[in-house]
Amino acid sequence: MKSFKQRSACPISSSLDVLGDKWTLLILRDILFKGKSTYGEFLQSAEKMATNILADRLVNLEAHGMLTKVVAPGKKSKFTYHLTEKGIATLPILVELVLWGAQHFSTDIDVGLLEEFRTGKGVAIEKYKRLARETLA
Amino acid sequence: MKSFKQRSACPISSSLDVLGDKWTLLILRDILFKGKSTYGEFLQSAEKMATNILADRLVNLEAHGMLTKVVAPGKKSKFTYHLTEKGIATLPILVELVLWGAQHFSTDIDVGLLEEFRTGKGVAIEKYKRLARETLA
DNA sequence: AATTTTCTCTTGCATTTTGCAAGAAACAAA
DNA sequence: TTTGTTTCTTGCAAAATGCAAGAGAAAATT
Numbered sequence: 001m002k003s004f005k006q007r008s009a010c011p012i013s014s015s016l017d018v019l020g021d022k023w024t025l026l027i028l029r030d031i032l033f034k035g036k037s038t039y040g041e042f043l044q045s046a047e048k049m050a051t052n053i054l055a056d057r058l059v060n061l062e063a064h065g066m067l068t069k070v071v072a073p074g075k076k077s078k079f080t081y082h083l084t085e086k087g088i089a090t091l092p093i094l095v096e097l098v099l100w101g102a103q104h105f106s107t108d109i110d111v112g113l114l115e116e117f118r119t120g121k122g123v124a125i126e127k128y129k130r131l132a133r134e135t136l137a
Numbered sequence: 138m139k140s141f142k143q144r145s146a147c148p149i150s151s152s153l154d155v156l157g158d159k160w161t162l163l164i165l166r167d168i169l170f171k172g173k174s175t176y177g178e179f180l181q182s183a184e185k186m187a188t189n190i191l192a193d194r195l196v197n198l199e200a201h202g203m204l205t206k207v208v209a210p211g212k213k214s215k216f217t218y219h220l221t222e223k224g225i226a227t228l229p230i231l232v233e234l235v236l237w238g239a240q241h242f243s244t245d246i247d248v249g250l251l252e253e254f255r256t257g258k259g260v261a262i263e264k265y266k267r268l269a270r271e272t273l274a
Numbered sequence: 275a276a277t278t279t280t281c282t283c284t285t286g287c288a289t290t291t292t293g294c295a296a297g298a299a300a301c302a303a304a
Numbered sequence: 305t306t307t308g309t310t311t312c313t314t315g316c317a318a319a320a321t322g323c324a325a326g327a328g329a330a331a332a333t334t
Contacts (some may be wrong), residue, residue, distance in 0.1 A: 008183035011238030046145035102150030
């Protein structure tokens, strides 16, 4: 159990203390945009996250109250991970990362989704938030 | 000279390949929100970045076309760093990090600025973009 | 009942990155 | 000529990451 330490009182710095690495936000992406919820599903992503890193990040996210680990119904050895409101609230950050990334790199993002984000950002965000809350139930 | 490698064609992943660490976005914050532009100024931030890390990140950001290094007028040994449009375009990401951080951590953000971001995000972003372009001249 | 498969991690170890402290290099100022 | 400013560089210890193998618990299959 390592204690969390903010480097400063700056909100950006504090956010990065939790989200500032190459993997954490990809887990949130998998949950929010790809409907994933299990350890095995996270491992299958194109970026090939190492198993120990994934386990570490899941513990971290849970420790920060961003997701909850739930035993799958009828299967004691399978778990599903669901976002809390704090986790869902990272959606606008992810959307801006999508827009910046799609603008400045060669990516394979769906043009329809991109257009949805560009023209109706607020509506799109609300839609995905609703989706995340539904999967929780 | 290390070559840049995208882990996947996902725009979020690609963004994180460049921005996904604990320091890069703090440099952009210092330029965009605090009007900083020199190595010495970046070093003075509350988070106390190590000198070698700062030097490395500045090289990286320049390599990615996000900022330019300019010799200060009349001083050959002093440089100023200015953002390109690609760098300025990270502003919405930073604003979302501010909002999320201010919402979920104890921070010392100015309440006026926070309100400005909450109620008139688009306008505020344009204002800071304009500011960044002005300092460039 | 025994075996195999599924699923979630854990462990050991090499590599890479970070953090820290000291100092070097280039120029400016006194 | 000396002192100061400014931007890094270097060496080394510590921490994080990446990789491969496998452990452990439950579920499914034979």
